[in-house]
Amino acid sequence: MLTLYSVCKRYPTGDHALSDIDLTLPRGQVLALIGPSGAGKSTLIRCVNRLVEPTSGSITLDGVELTRLSGRRLREARRAMAMIFQEYALVDRLTVMENVLSGRLGYVGFWRSFLRRYPREAVAEAFHLLERVGLPHALDKRADALSGGQRQRVGIARALLQRPELLLVDEPTASLDPKTSRQIMRLIRELCAEHELAAIINIHDVALARQFADRIVGLRAGRIVFDGTPGELDADILTTIYGEEEWDTQGEATPNQVPASPVRPLHQPLTAVTAGGMQ
Numbered sequence: 281m282l283t284l285y286s287v288c289k290r291y292p293t294g295d296h297a298l299s300d301i302d303l304t305l306p307r308g309q310v311l312a313l314i315g316p317s318g319a320g321k322s323t324l325i326r327c328v329n330r331l332v333e334p335t336s337g338s339i340t341l342d343g344v345e346l347t348r349l350s351g352r353r354l355r356e357a358r359r360a361m362a363m364i365f366q367e368y369a370l371v372d373r374l375t376v377m378e379n380v381l382s383g384r385l386g387y388v389g390f391w392r393s394f395l396r397r398y399p400r401e402a403v404a405e406a407f408h409l410l411e412r413v414g415l416p417h418a419l420d421k422r423a424d425a426l427s428g429g430q431r432q433r434v435g436i437a438r439a440l441l442q443r444p445e446l447l448l449v450d451e452p453t454a455s456l457d458p459k460t461s462r463q464i465m466r467l468i469r470e471l472c473a474e475h476e477l478a479a480i481i482n483i484h485d486v487a488l489a490r491q492f493a494d495r496i497v498g499l500r501a502g503r504i505v506f507d508g509t510p511g512e513l514d515a516d517i518l519t520t521i522y523g524e525e526e527w528d529t530q531g532e533a534t535p536n537q538v539p540a541s542p543v544r545p546l547h548q549p550l551t552a553v554t555a556g557g558m559q
């Protein structure tokens with residue numbers, strides 16, 4: 281469904297953020313993108329929806345070459361790719377419902393979106409999605425009255441209202457406590473299965489990646505250095521991705537199972553892992 285071929289990104293500063301990235305993502309697959317800070321994870325997902333312009337290479341979604349699109353055709357292509365952000369990117373002064381409905385902005389005309397008049401069908405779907413993400417009673421609340429976990433649920437409902445084929449998820453749990461992080465990752469995973477959505481999730485927490493992704497891609501210095509299943513991610517591979525460290529790799533986590541002892545870089549706080557494993 282999504283194919284990247286020989287994608288490179290060099291920023292005007294001279295930073296080679298991505299070098300020769302080849303990746304094919306089938307429909308419905310949940311891919312976790314891991315790697316050290318500066319490895320190029322955010323750049324990669326932003327190249328897919330062209331928030332960042334790749335310097336060279338090809339990116340196709342359902343056979344459409346995204347790198348050559350502009351104007352209306354780029355806007356149309358972007359509807360199929362919804363983004364979920366670390367900081368949620370909600371409009372604080374708007375209600376939960378209004379924030380979710382903004383997921384349809386790419387579909388309604390200028391005046392409708394300006395006046396925030398959405399089709400009845402979109403409102404009904406937004407109700408349904410808010411119920412699905414566990415916020416049926418928060419419709420009229422202002423976004424800034426919500427907790428971080430609730431805000432992320434709104435962000436997820438908004439993304440789904442866009443009716444995407446692909447979710448681009450940028451550190452969805454970075455600002456959340458370990459239990460809420462697991463709930464959010466589980467929700468994303470379940471929704472991907474329900475809607476046959478593919479997802480690329482940029483995530484620092486290796487234990488969460490192992491537990492909730494079908495596939496893990498490790499980036500280091502802009503290159504893919506690992507592409508495999510969570511079960512294949514052993515200590516040697518973690519060293520290849522992150523560098524030398526004493527890795528704890530006991531306990532094979534499979535999606536929706538609680539790992540006995542999740543993999544973690546030893547420099548991560550122990551509390552983050554133990555609390556995450558308790559739920």
Ligand SMILES: Nc1ncnc2c1ncn2[C@@H]1O[C@H](COP(=O)(O)OP(=O)(O)OP(=O)(O)O)[C@@H](O)[C@H]1O
Nearest residue numbers: 291292293295297316317318319320321322323324
């Ligand atoms: N707007 C920019 N201008 C110049 N260089 C940038 C820009 N954004 C990122 N870079 C550089 O590109 C490289 C990859 O950055 P990127 O943010 O994609 O990495 P990352 O893996 O997402 O890091 P983190 O996990 O810390 O978010 C880094 O060397 C970074 O300094």
